[in-house]
Amino acid sequence: MTDLQQLKNIKLDYEDNIAIVQLNQENSKVNILSRKMMNEFVPVFNHLKNDDNIKGIIVISAKPGSFIAGADINMFESVKSRDELYQMSRNGQEIMNQIEQSSKPIIAAIAGSCLGGGFEVALACHYRIAMNDKRTGFGVPEVKLGLLPGAGGTQRLLKNLSLSDALDLILAGKEIKAKKAKAMGLVDILVEPIRSDVQDIEEQNIEYLRSIAIRKVKEIVVQKPTKRKFGLMENIKSIIMLNSYVRNYILSQAQAKVMSQTQGLYPAPLKILDVIQQTLENGSKVGLNAEAEAFADLAITNEAKALISLFHGRTECKKNKYGKPEREIKTIAIIGAGAIGAGIAHVSIDKDFQVILYDTTSSALYHGQSQIIKSYQNYIKRNRITSTEYSRILSNLNCQTTFDNLEKCDIIIESVFEDLKLKQNILNELEQYIPEHCIFASNTYILSIHQIAANSRRPHKVIGMHYFSPVDKVELLEIIRAKQTSDNTICTAVSVGLKQGKIIIIVNDSPGFYTTRLLIFSFIELFYLLQEGLLPNDIDKATKKFGFHIGLAILLDSGVASRVAIGQLPPKSNSIAT
Numbered sequence: 001m002t003d004l005q006q007l008k009n010i011k012l013d014y015e016d017n018i019a020i021v022q023l024n025q026e027n028s029k030v031n032i033l034s035r036k037m038m039n040e041f042v043p044v045f046n047h048l049k050n051d052d053n054i055k056g057i058i059v060i061s062a063k064p065g066s067f068i069a070g071a072d073i074n075m076f077e078s079v080k081s082r083d084e085l086y087q088m089s090r091n092g093q094e095i096m097n098q099i100e101q102s103s104k105p106i107i108a109a110i111a112g113s114c115l116g117g118g119f120e121v122a123l124a125c126h127y128r129i130a131m132n133d134k135r136t137g138f139g140v141p142e143v144k145l146g147l148l149p150g151a152g153g154t155q156r157l158l159k160n161l162s163l164s165d166a167l168d169l170i171l172a173g174k175e176i177k178a179k180k181a182k183a184m185g186l187v188d189i190l191v192e193p194i195r196s197d198v199q200d201i202e203e204q205n206i207e208y209l210r211s212i213a214i215r216k217v218k219e220i221v222v223q224k225p226t227k228r229k230f231g232l233m234e235n236i237k238s239i240i241m242l243n244s245y246v247r248n249y250i251l252s253q254a255q256a257k258v259m260s261q262t263q264g265l266y267p268a269p270l271k272i273l274d275v276i277q278q279t280l281e282n283g284s285k286v287g288l289n290a291e292a293e294a295f296a297d298l299a300i301t302n303e304a305k306a307l308i309s310l311f312h313g314r315t316e317c318k319k320n321k322y323g324k325p326e327r328e329i330k331t332i333a334i335i336g337a338g339a340i341g342a343g344i345a346h347v348s349i350d351k352d353f354q355v356i357l358y359d360t361t362s363s364a365l366y367h368g369q370s371q372i373i374k375s376y377q378n379y380i381k382r383n384r385i386t387s388t389e390y391s392r393i394l395s396n397l398n399c400q401t402t403f404d405n406l407e408k409c410d411i412i413i414e415s416v417f418e419d420l421k422l423k424q425n426i427l428n429e430l431e432q433y434i435p436e437h438c439i440f441a442s443n444t445y446i447l448s449i450h451q452i453a454a455n456s457r458r459p460h461k462v463i464g465m466h467y468f469s470p471v472d473k474v475e476l477l478e479i480i481r482a483k484q485t486s487d488n489t490i491c492t493a494v495s496v497g498l499k500q501g502k503i504i505i506i507v508n509d510s511p512g513f514y515t516t517r518l519l520i521f522s523f524i525e526l527f528y529l530l531q532e533g534l535l536p537n538d539i540d541k542a543t544k545k546f547g548f549h550i551g552l553a554i555l556l557d558s559g560v561a562s563r564v565a566i567g568q569l570p571p572k573s574n575s576i577a578t
């Protein structure tokens with residue numbers, strides 16, 4: 001029996017007759033539904049349920065940026081049998097049902113990521129209040145782990161949303177911001193964060209959210225909750241859903257989309273569709289069981305194991321193992337306004353770096369600048385940013401054909417043609433203008449960083465940063481350290497990349513680094529196949545069917561790859577990627 005005085009992951013507070021359950025996972029950046037958390041939450045919940053003095057409950061997180069990041073992924077890996085997974089899902093469903101069926105109003109006060117099992121907790125609560133900020137997001141990303149929401153999430157999303165919206169969320173695993181969640185009816189009240197420069201602003205926002213939740217739950221206790229009223233469109237949608245012809249049409253469209261996107265290689269989306277079909281045909285009791293069966297079936301597949309391992313790998317690549325840079329990076333100069341240079345500027349300006357985008361001619365510069373402006377204008381159209389944010393972001397971009405202001409730069413990212421002499425000359429010339437602390441990064445997929453730095457006055461500040469096109473979409477950044485590159489230079493480059501939202505691998509300065517070397521071997525094979533008479537189209541079909549995101553032949557057709565494959569095969573080396 002858990003001693004309620006000895007809680008380690010939950011802080012229990014009271015205000016009048018309201019209980020505030022504050023989640024604060026021990027030694028963790030985020031809250032997760034781990035065994036330890038559940039071992040405290042369940043007795044706390046039962047205690048509050050049975051305490052007649054308590055009239056309402058608030059579930060809130062003490063961690064800035066994280067409401068609950070879902071069930072503990074490591075828990076699934078430690079499970080020995082399929083039955084245990086089925087039972088785990090059933091237990092999760094039962095806890096959520098108890099939350100939902102509680103006679104006392106339970107409010108989820110959400111700031112930060114509300115994902116997977118965390119979203120399922122929020123959906124089981126009677127009322128959801130959410131902070132309208134960048135860090136607050138809702139989603140069921142289980143499909144990205146090869147799973148499906150297994151604690152009643154498929155059922156509650158179907159109840160709260162139209163079939164197409166529910167499918168959209170569950171099949172894509174995408175995250176939506178609080179404002180959109182409110183518009184979709186998943187959130188009841190939006191709370192605007194306190195806009196202020198004071199320190200500990202996030203803690204203050206949590207306090208503020210808590211005070212609003214307390215006020216609301218007190219109101220509900222007095223008034224008794226009113227049911228959410230559905231709008232005309234929602235009513236029309238739900239009537240349409242009763243029609244099996246329409247339902248089956250939507251499901252078959254979704255299935256066709258899944259097949260074209262995944263080639264049927266991922267079992268999770270197909271199981272999700274099956275669970276949803278069973279629910280729509282037989283009701284939620286059958287649906288819940290189907291959900292638990294599917295959860296258990298999926299969690300033991302190799303695909304889920306591989307995707308979970310990928311999650312751990314990605315998490316590792318988000319860390320800066322070199323610590324904190326000696327200086328904060330504020331200003332970046334990007335040399336070369338081609339597609340990649342402009343892309344680097346794109347991912348930098350919205351993170352509030354001051355960016356100088358340089359090219360030799362006004363027309364090249366205009367091209368790069370237009371690429372950036374067009375993308376951000378598109379974001380406005382798709383409601384990803386407001387026009388005020390657009391103006392703020394674009395004000396961080398300075399385009400120029402001279403080397404003015406380079407003395408303010410903390411890092412130069414050179415992104416010109418793959419020409420060693422050109423890169424060496426640029427480095428040498430810029431060293432006259434840049435301050436002592438400024439580091440120089442070359443965006444190259446093939447040239448040796450050591451050679452680029454051969455004539456440098458401070459080779460320890462030279463590094464490779466290999467971005468991939470389109471830079472605003474491809475998350476990967478390959479950072480290349482030469483023998484002479486200092487740890488602070490690596491640390492600084494990693495911190496810039498992380499701030500730009502990149503997943504980073506750090507590799508040695510060996511021929512082809514890591515990514516180009518992998519590609520080269522694929523292209524050699526591709527050439528053999530072409531020589532043997534296969535058509536590029538057939539090779540693309542075969543590679544996509546095998547699981548490649550893009551066909552190998554079409555990849556070769558893209559500029560970068562063809563130059564690697566045709567002209568610049570690197571010499572043999574024993575170096576390994578790190």
Ligand SMILES: CCCCCCCCCCCCC[C@H](O)CC(=O)SCCNC(=O)CCNC(=O)[C@H](O)C(C)(C)COP(=O)(O)OP(=O)(O)OC[C@H]1O[C@@H](n2cnc3c(N)ncnc32)[C@H](O)[C@@H]1OP(=O)(O)O
Pocket residue numbers: 029030032033037038041069070071072073074088089091092093095096113115116117118120121141142145147148149150151153315316318
């Ligand atoms: C209230 C009690 C109710 C009890 C209910 C019973 C539940 C049991 C039910 C089982 C049935 C299934 C339930 C459910 O449907 C299944 C799931 O929820 S699967 C998980 C879904 N969630 C995710 O996939 C989110 C994964 N995390 C992220 O995307 C990101 O971490 C983040 C949340 C967006 C935060 O990003 P960052 O700020 O960049 O931080 P990091 O990524 O570096 O993470 C920091 C740290 O946290 C670890 N971590 C994050 N999420 C999880 C997780 N879900 N499980 C385990 N660990 C997690 C991450 O690995 C890092 O660890 P570190 O490396 O620092 O040790």
